[in-house]
Amino acid sequence: MSHTLYRHPNLEILEIKNDSITFILSNTDISVANALRRVMIAEVPTMCIDLVEFEANNSVLVDEFIAHRLGLIPLTSHKVDQFNYTRDCSCAERCDNCSVEFKLNARCNDHSYSVTSLDLLSQNDHVIPVGSSDGRPDTVIPIVKLHRGQEVKLRAIAKKGVGKEHAKWSPACVATYQFQPKIVINQNRMDELTDRQKEEWVQSCPANVYQFNAHQRQQVTIEDQMRCMFCMECKKKADSLGKPDLVSIEQKTDKFIFNVETNGSLKPEEVVLSAIQIIKRKLTDIQTQLQDTVN
Amino acid sequence: MADTAPTKIESPNVINKVEVISDRPDCATFIFVDEDHTLGNALHYVLMKNPKVDFSGYSIPHPSDNKMNLRIQTKGNTTAQDAIMNGLSDIKDISQSVDERIGEESNQSHIYSDAQLCHRHDGHPTNRLF
Numbered sequence: 001m002s003h004t005l006y007r008h009p010n011l012e013i014l015e016i017k018n019d020s021i022t023f024i025l026s027n028t029d030i031s032v033a034n035a036l037r038r039v040m041i042a043e044v045p046t047m048c049i050d051l052v053e054f055e056a057n058n059s060v061l062v063d064e065f066i067a068h069r070l071g072l073i074p075l076t077s078h079k080v081d082q083f084n085y086t087r088d089c090s091c092a093e094r095c096d097n098c099s100v101e102f103k104l105n106a107r108c109n110d111h112s113y114s115v116t117s118l119d120l121l122s123q124n125d126h127v128i129p130v131g132s133s134d135g136r137p138d139t140v141i142p143i144v145k146l147h148r149g150q151e152v153k154l155r156a157i158a159k160k161g162v163g164k165e166h167a168k169w170s171p172a173c174v175a176t177y178q179f180q181p182k183i184v185i186n187q188n189r190m191d192e193l194t195d196r197q198k199e200e201w202v203q204s205c206p207a208n209v210y211q212f213n214a215h216q217r218q219q220v221t222i223e224d225q226m227r228c229m230f231c232m233e234c235k236k237k238a239d240s241l242g243k244p245d246l247v248s249i250e251q252k253t254d255k256f257i258f259n260v261e262t263n264g265s266l267k268p269e270e271v272v273l274s275a276i277q278i279i280k281r282k283l284t285d286i287q288t289q290l291q292d293t294v295n
Numbered sequence: 296m297a298d299t300a301p302t303k304i305e306s307p308n309v310i311n312k313v314e315v316i317s318d319r320p321d322c323a324t325f326i327f328v329d330e331d332h333t334l335g336n337a338l339h340y341v342l343m344k345n346p347k348v349d350f351s352g353y354s355i356p357h358p359s360d361n362k363m364n365l366r367i368q369t370k371g372n373t374t375a376q377d378a379i380m381n382g383l384s385d386i387k388d389i390s391q392s393v394d395e396r397i398g399e400e401s402n403q404s405h406i407y408s409d410a411q412l413c414h415r416h417d418g419h420p421t422n423r424l425f
């Protein structure tokens with residue numbers, strides 16, 4: 001660890017997909033990377049169903065069970081900044097500035113009927129169940145299956161919240177970082193192995209990091225070092241072959257490769273950006289608080 | 296009414312977010328409410344990088360308590376209060392520069408791996424984020 005403070009981390013976005021982002025954060029400390037990861041998981045606000053009022057339910061699932069399932073349905077939260085937390089809102093109980101009302105009214109007159117997130121009708125077009133607008137059957141979320149004569153009728157209230165209150169509010173399904181591996185094969189040692197031993201050694205890696213080119217001068221090469229998960233199986237194999245210095249694997253701890261996947265409530269880049277704004281706001285708030293405490 | 300969230304955390308705008316316990320200017324314990332490793336570890340890092348700070352350490356005394364304690368001891372040429380204010384500014388600088396980097400990076404369209412996915416939520420296709 002050097003004695004200078006890294007004030008200017010570098011960030012390079014490798015890829016953005018509909019629901020995931022991969023980026024490299026470098027020139028910074030692990031505590032900063034960890035703060036970013038933790039905020040993305042626990043402190044980025046989204047909208048989720050928080051209160052459910054049942055009018056009728058003679059389905060096979062009890063009220064609490066259905067309420068829990070409704071809570072876990074991700075809701076599109078791109079406009080979450082326009083909402084207040086109910087506890088901070090000026091209203092007495094709840095209002096349109098701090099909540100969104102949903103209605104669900106499903107009755108089975110047929111042999112059976114699957115109640116899904118499509119049956120949840122929102123009073124606000126910006127806050128709807130994820131996947132219900134693209135009309136693809138694979139993005140619809142099942143809630144309960146009804147038999148003939150059964151019905152579910154309820155009113156659900158979605159509120160703004162964060163993941164540290166309840167994990168349902170977390171926009172990130174996956175928020176991880178990994179270190180960049182640095183793998184060096186000692187080619188002189190490798191040349192001492194027979195083709196069969198090389199093949200065996202390549203096979204020892206469960207993540208398929210290495211490749212044996214049987215037709216190209218019998219060379220062992222690194223196919224994709226980013227697959228490495230530091231299981232050290234290849235080191236163990238090298239030891240058992242009597243060549244402990246066959247390969248060296250190190251973690252480069254100055255680069256963090258982030259992978260963030262969202263549940264669809266926010267876009268992946270919105271999660272990252274929002275996390276940074278939250279960190280900045282948190283620090284400003286604490287500074288003013290401290291100033292007030294001292295004076 | 297069935298409540299899907301059994302536990303409630305305190306409001307982020309609690310009155311006493313930070314409590315300072317100090318009987319000398321160069322040492323202080325700061326008790327943060329509703330803060331955890333996210334801030335504690337980052338603050339500890341920037342404080343230890345400050346050459347005027349002799350010691351910093353944080354702990355979360357009990358996982359069920361929403362409190363985080365941070366202890367600072369300076370070398371005497373600055374106060375603990377100044378040290379923590381500088382520390383907070385340092386993390387703010389770091390976040391600011393990450394923020395700027397994302398802005399620059401996201402203007403490059405090559406990062407969008409799947410062209411058909413580059414639609415904004417209002418339905419208009421775009422190769423830009425913001």
Ligand SMILES: [Zn+2]
Binds near residue numbers: 086097098
């Ligand atoms: Zn309200």
